[in-house]
Amino acid sequence: MSDHKMATVRQVVAALEELAPLSLAESWDKVGLQVGDPDRPVKKVMLSLDSNDEGVIDEAIAKGVDLIIAHHAMIFRPVQTVRTDTPYGRKLQKLLKHDIGVYVAHTNLDIAEGGINDILASRLHLEQVEVLSRVHNTRLKKLVVFVPSTHHEQVLKALGDAGAGWIGNYSHCAFNMQGIGTFVPQAGTDPYIGEQGVLEKVEEVRIETIVSDANQGKVVAAMLAAHPYEEVAYDIYPLEIMGEELGHGRVGNLVQEMTLKQFAEFVKVQFGVPAARVVGPHDRIVRRVAVLGGSGEEFYPAALNKKADVLVTGDIRYHYAQDALADGICLVDPGHNTEKICLPSLQAYLEAKVREREYEVEVILSETNTEPFTFL
Structure with missing residues (x-):
């Protein structure tokens, strides 16, 4: 029996969105899942530059593809009708009839x-x-957490490994300051240090580091998992300084x-x-x-x-x-x-993510030539 897990459209595209979050897309752009059910199981994904191409859609049907991931949109302008006697309506009909999803990563992937x-x-x-x-700058925040000295290195490493503390080409950047933490565990608590009703004084370290807005959830989760306290004291401050330039x-x-x-x-x-x-x-x-x-x-x-x-x-x-x-x-x-020359790199990225998550998903490249021009 295989150790691999069945993946859904939602899970596969979540892996791609780690590289190209939808929030990066220009406001006018049409990105994301355009055709299909996000909870549909996926066994085969095909990468293509174009999704609005009948040759690509026919290839997907012939190869048993469940999901097309494309750079150019299937649906860009408002659809007034879905008449199957038109080329566009016929393409949509084929996708729906064969239950093939279409996901688009355009300016966010640019x-x-x-x-x-x-x-x-x-x-x-x-x-x-x-x-x-430049289009965006990553928003930066300062994360401050108080840790007992015994667990200082453990929490510091967890923060850095989760992506906190990146400044330029330097990782795991932080400032550490020793002090005394005080608290009284109240009724119903199960304190790691001290006992209920008694004022406790503990040697603690104040860790200050930088975290990006996009990475905040992952970093905080790693910090809480590594921290020994039942209730962790930490602060997050928005910063005026700009982070990594994106554009x-x-x-x-x-x-x-x-x-x-x-x-x-x-x-x-x-x-x-x-x-x-x-x-x-x-x-x-x-x-x-x-x-x-x-x-x-x-x-x-x-x-x-x-x-x-x-x-x-x-x-x-x-x-x-x-x-x-x-x-x-x-x-x-x-x-x-x-732009099609970028597809093998995206295939390698997605294959690595699929393996990492142990999904039973094959990632292939479209072999259809969608270049409309020839040279004489």
């Missing part, structure tokens, strides 16, 4: 650390990578400078495309690169502000290209569909 744009930046071997255009696109430096022509050829190879549109003098030397998956022409001023020599993004229109050229930044457009 923005997430380790998401689409970090993967694209890594494919270009960029160094000293930073966010191109669209990435900017960084090439390992070695090259001409714009050489760089465009490099992009073609790394992104697996047959052609790329190039804006700018082919002999221009480029070293600092901005990259943004999907359609990102409007971010070229942000790339200029970050002192990028070139912006790599899809769907660049004529007048944006002219304006960028006049403003002194080069552009390389390998197309919107290049």
Whole structure:
């Protein structure tokens, strides 16, 4: 008998949302479960760039897929009718008839650390990578807890291991101060130290550390589990300082400078495309690169502000290209569909999460080509 557990749609997408929380998505975006029942059992998941593609849906049916996880939405604009004599209605009918769920992770996956744009930046071997255009900052709080000296190290380690105390590239950061804690256990208590009705004085350590808003629940749970007291004394204070910067696109430096022509050829190879549109003098030397998956022409001023020599993004229109050229930044457009190169990394992430939770779930990649353009 297998030790693996049956997973539901809800449980599978919860694992993905650890990487790309829905709260990161832009307000206009349509993300989350768009088709299907969150409590439906899942044995096979298929990752695809596009969900609103009949070839992808037919592939999912043929392969016995229970859940499609896609970057581009199945439902984006309001649906006025579900007429099955239309291409769109027929696709929805197929999904519902075969009980296939569709979950969408779009701008939340673009923005997430380790998401689409970090993967694209890594494919270009960029160094000293930073966010191109800020959307959010993680909210930070200060956590203060009082611990008996005997359990100081135990609680301190539990806090750090759960993710508290991250400042830049340093983990387990905390301030520790010794003092005397006093309390009187009242009727109905079962104190770890002392006895009912008697004032107790205990050598304690005040631990102060930083916790992100997103990680607060996990950290507090770990702290309470490691703390010996029946009633734990702790405080959480909101802070004015901003935490990690999160946003669209990435900017960084090439390992070695090259001409714009050489760089465009490099992009073609790394992104697996047959052609790329190039804006700018082919002999221009480029070293600092901005990259943004999907359609990102409007971010070229942000790339200029970050002192990028070139912006790599899809769907660049004529007048944006002219304006960028006049403003002194080069552009390389390998197309919107290049985001598909991120799918193997997401597959590896989700497979690791599934194994960790011992779910009986197979994660596959769609083999359907959803690129609408060909090059002659």
